[in-house]
Amino acid sequence: MKNYPQKFEKKELMITINRMGINGEGLGYYKKKIMFIPGALPGEVVIARIIKENPRYIEGALVRIKKASPDRVKFPAGVDPTVGGLELAHLDYAKQLKFKTDIIRESLEKFHPRNYTKYKIKNTIPAPAQWHYRAKASYQVERRGGKLKLGLYRPNSHDLIDLPKMPTQSPLTQTIIRQIGAIITDLDMPVFDIRTHPFGIKTVVVREAFATKEVQVTIITVGNKIPQLKQFAEAIMKIEHVKSVFHNVTEIENKKMWGYHTEKLLGQDKITEKLLDKEFKLSPEAFFQLNPEQTKNLYELALKNLDLTPDDTLIDAYSGVGTIGILAADRVKKVIGMETIPEAVEDAKQNVKLNNVKNADYLVGKAERILPELKEEGLNFDALIVDPPRTGLDRQLIKTILDVAPKTFVYISCNPSTLARDLVTLTDKYDVRLIQSIDMFPQTARVEAVVKLVLRDK
Numbered sequence: 001m002k003n004y005p006q007k008f009e010k011k012e013l014m015i016t017i018n019r020m021g022i023n024g025e026g027l028g029y030y031k032k033k034i035m036f037i038p039g040a041l042p043g044e045v046v047i048a049r050i051i052k053e054n055p056r057y058i059e060g061a062l063v064r065i066k067k068a069s070p071d072r073v074k075f076p077a078g079v080d081p082t083v084g085g086l087e088l089a090h091l092d093y094a095k096q097l098k099f100k101t102d103i104i105r106e107s108l109e110k111f112h113p114r115n116y117t118k119y120k121i122k123n124t125i126p127a128p129a130q131w132h133y134r135a136k137a138s139y140q141v142e143r144r145g146g147k148l149k150l151g152l153y154r155p156n157s158h159d160l161i162d163l164p165k166m167p168t169q170s171p172l173t174q175t176i177i178r179q180i181g182a183i184i185t186d187l188d189m190p191v192f193d194i195r196t197h198p199f200g201i202k203t204v205v206v207r208e209a210f211a212t213k214e215v216q217v218t219i220i221t222v223g224n225k226i227p228q229l230k231q232f233a234e235a236i237m238k239i240e241h242v243k244s245v246f247h248n249v250t251e252i253e254n255k256k257m258w259g260y261h262t263e264k265l266l267g268q269d270k271i272t273e274k275l276l277d278k279e280f281k282l283s284p285e286a287f288f289q290l291n292p293e294q295t296k297n298l299y300e301l302a303l304k305n306l307d308l309t310p311d312d313t314l315i316d317a318y319s320g321v322g323t324i325g326i327l328a329a330d331r332v333k334k335v336i337g338m339e340t341i342p343e344a345v346e347d348a349k350q351n352v353k354l355n356n357v358k359n360a361d362y363l364v365g366k367a368e369r370i371l372p373e374l375k376e377e378g379l380n381f382d383a384l385i386v387d388p389p390r391t392g393l394d395r396q397l398i399k400t401i402l403d404v405a406p407k408t409f410v411y412i413s414c415n416p417s418t419l420a421r422d423l424v425t426l427t428d429k430y431d432v433r434l435i436q437s438i439d440m441f442p443q444t445a446r447v448e449a450v451v452k453l454v455l456r457d458k
């Protein structure tokens with residue numbers, strides 16, 4: 001296993017792996033202390049080294065496998081196995097799906113919301129494509145000793161892994177990223193380096209609309225005085241399928257990927273994606289699901305479980321570019337969406353018009369602030385869909401949901417831990433009728449689930 005980093009303690013330990021952790025690592029014990037070993041599978045006996053010993057657990061690295069699991073499959077060739085985003089690529093796909101259902105069960109066991117042992121937890125729905133499904137690549141850029149790298153940092157490190165191949169990435173985004181890399185080299189564009197180059201290109205984001213093959217490129221730079229930016233953008237625009245080039249400016253201190261200001265350098269304002277029978281315009285910073293093929297199934301599943309009726313007012317909290325609300329609009333009287341990113345709300349409003357929807361409004365702001373205000377103004381809603389980030393639902397939002405008590409409610413979760421935590425309070429008034437996980441990210445440990453909640457009869 002020469003690809004694993006070599007800088008750890010020399011001592012090699014033989015560890016038996018008992019189960020898998022929430023991030024897809026193998027879990028075993030060394031001197032009665034739990035040891036996390038990425039890349040190892042339950043039932044395996046592996047040789048591992050200690051990277052770091054914490055008071056309650058040990059972080060390990062796999063050196064080699066002594067006894068392999070029958071569920072082990074060949075890791076994609078030519079890719080560093082320690083890269084983020086391929087945590088389960090060595091595990092048979094059917095077992096990946098099982099892992100994702102198990103993680104939901106384990107989270108419920110940890111938080112034990114009301115009646116959790118009786119929940120109907122359905123098997124994970126497989127993704128239509130196990131590889132090349134990601135429509136967006138956000139790669140960091142680094143130049144050391146004249147060599148340019150475009151890729152992802154090794155988890156918990158500053159070690160950038162060059163990714164000429166990334167088997168979950170769509171071929172078009174991957175090709176375009178490499179072409180942009182060649183242009184960076186040809187034009188000798190400045191690349192940010194905290195020690196030697198305090199301004200320059202830090203990240204390249206390439207987003208593809210699968211249905212139209214339109215591609216939007218955003219160059220994120222530290223500092224805004226970048227020489228030859230115009231020439232750079234012109235060269236990128238010549239790449240087939242690229243429809244626009246944007247420039248986002250960030251600062252060294254900013255820990256988030258996106259900086260405070262985005263401007264268009266060249267091309268059209270938005271690209272157009274299609275889902276089911278609707279079209280969606282996307283601006284660079286707006287969230288859109290990374291796996292468009294499976295997104296159709298996710299939304300259909302969510303809407304099926306909402307049991308909407310024509311007189312309903314539906315709240316689409318965490319609405320992004322308005323996808324779910326727009327898809328639901330012709331089944332209800334009114335849709336109100338809310339979202340924190342102003343550009344995404346602008347997209348949502350444009351998408352309402354584009355799809356000839358007459359009964360949907362989108363508001364900028366935090367759901368936990370807007371929903372109580374709407375309630376104060378006398379709005380009652382019958383149906384609710386929430387699709388929060390990994391942090392789950394805010395306490396104030398949960399309080400408002402329980403006060404208004406919409407009869408039907410679907411929670412789309414991308415984090416089983418915060419889902420299980422939120423269900424503890426939500427089940428004060430709701431019964432959990434179904435938890436259906438759906439695989440949005442094959443080869444990763446990420447779990448997505450649709451939860452159907454129904455107001456309990458008193």
Ligand SMILES: C[S@@+](CC[C@H](N)C(=O)[O-])C[C@H]1O[C@@H](n2cnc3c(N)ncnc32)[C@H](O)[C@@H]1O
Binds near residue numbers: 289321324366387388
């Ligand atoms: C998982 S995405 C879902 C977006 C959309 N439902 C979709 O499927 O495309 C979560 C969205 O919530 C937004 N968001 C984050 N915190 C929020 C908050 N407190 N209130 C409202 N929206 C928020 C994010 O900007 C992001 O667009």
